[in-house]
Amino acid sequence: MRRSFHIIGLALTLLILSGAFPVNARAEKVSTRAEFAGDVICLPGVYLTEPDSCLPVGPSSVLTELAREGIVYPAPSLPVSKPPVSLNEIPYQYAKIISPSAPLYGSPAQGDARVPAFMLKGATRYISYSNISQTENGKYFESSSGLWVDGGDVARAAVQVFQGVVVHDTPKTQFGWILTNGHSRAEPDFNTPEGKHEVLPGEFYPILGTKQVGDTLWVMIDLNEWIEDRIIGRIIxxxxxxxxxxxxxxxxxxxxEQSLAVYDNNKMVFATLVSTGTKPFYTKPGLFTIYQKKDKETMSGDFSGDKSGYYYLEDVPWTMYFDKLRALHGAYWHARFGYDASHGCVNLSIGDSRWLYDWAKVGDYVYVYDPSGQTPTDPSFYTDGGA
Known part of the structure; x- marks a missing residue:
């Protein structure tokens, strides 16, 4: 939270003494019994049942009304910390194939002679290269397959860094990361003008409460600061x-929510954003177990029927299979965590996949669900899945 709790406490005390604390119309329901006249005002807090020893007015009336609406204020401190940055380190370098049809050669000499061993076509193709060879005719990248790609057919790919949080005890409130730019509003209503506070992608917030208004779920990230649920990925x-x-x-x-949480001994120990299967390649809901772990995997497939959707991905790190070909794994070819983007797998950032890989054991449970009910649950709908 951007305001510290001791400042809030001081501000509330001053407001009580000055009588300046704003009480809106909904707080007028607080008791007006004559017998309270001259009684002591309650300390700021939540009073869901009317106390006999003090008068719950001013800050208490506002805090109590917020609590009745399911809003926790001030938000409890979140028991989280950042994972080690070193988890992002991997022993691979990646390059994206940018030519519509890229020849692969058995050696740089065959490249100079333009004698390809294979033509790699498709929509999404990345190689993991370990060596670069310069000849008189050009530069060649050696992929992990042992074949060579002309440097003019590739562009080196930088891996985007995003990391979730290590959780030291199950939080009492929701929290999340901002997915896209937006401005908060003082009320959960589109008729309320946007405020000056802009939220930015990647920012991390505790969530004080939520409110459904029509078709929109609003999320409260601070007192009188509401944003649409669509711009924040929540951990619930x-x-x-x-x-x-x-x-x-x-x-x-x-x-x-496109989110993932890890539980150990029934307590949350890690949380982050992910990318699961996009329509019609949904990640299948259900309870599964991790049946195989591989520190790297080459993934390929095509769901278009005409090879236009073919993908080829070398050295996908920290792979954990749990439902046929569907797996939890690192994704270096995109950074759309918080949005569906895969062919059925659960994509994590490199650092998050490494954390999970180190924690997970073969046989651990994986529970996939959709609270919205929009993901098909009929098993006959699903193929074996893919990256």
């Missing part, structure tokens, strides 16, 4: 394990 803590989880360890994947 759970206190009861999914049905079928009997050991207190599971990976919790919320398809509606």
């Amino acid at each position: 803590p759970v206190t009861v394990p999914p049905q079928g989880v009997n050991n207190g360890r599971w990976v919790d994947i919320n398809l509606e």
Whole structure:
């Protein structure tokens, strides 16, 4: 929170003494019993039942009314910390193939002679290269497949850095990351003008409460600061394990929020944003177990029928298979975490996938669900899946 709690406490005390604390119309429901005349004003706090020893007016009336609406203020301190930056380190360098049809050669000499061993076509193609060779005719990149690509057919790819948070105890409130630029409003209403406070992608906020107004879910990130749910990816803590989880360890994947939380001993220990399957390549809801872990994997596939959608991805790091070809893994080719973007896998940032890979064991549960109910649940709808 941008305001510290001791400043809030001081401000509330001063407002009580001055009588200047703003009380809106909804707070007028506080008791006006004559017997309270001359009584002591309650300390600022939430009074869901009317106290006998003090008068809950001023700040208390506002805080109590917020609590009745499910809003926690001030927000409790979140028991989270940043993971080590070193988790982002990987022993691979990547390059994106930019030519519509790229020849792959058995050696730089074959490249100079323009004798390809293979033509790689498709929509999304990345190589992991370990060596660059310069000849009189050009530069060649050696991919992890052992084949060489002309330097004119590739562009080096920089891996985007995003990391979630290590959680030291299950938080009492929701929290999340801003997905796209926006401005907060003083009320959860489009008729309320946007305020001066701009929220920016990647910013991290505790969530004080939510409110459904028509078709829009509004999220409160500070007192009198509301934003639309669509611009924040939320972590919604759970206190009861999914049905079928009997050991207190599971990976919790919320398809509606595009978020992931890890629970150990029934307590949240990690949380982040992910990218799951986009329509019609949804990530299948259900309870699964991790059945294989691989520190790197080459993934390829095509769901278009005419190879126009073919993808080829070398050295995908920190891969954990849980539902046929659907896996949790690092994604270096995009950074759309918080939005659906895959062919069914659960994409994480490099650092987050490394954290999860180190924590997870074969046999750990993976629970995938969609609170919105928009993801198909009929098993016959799903293929084996892909990256």
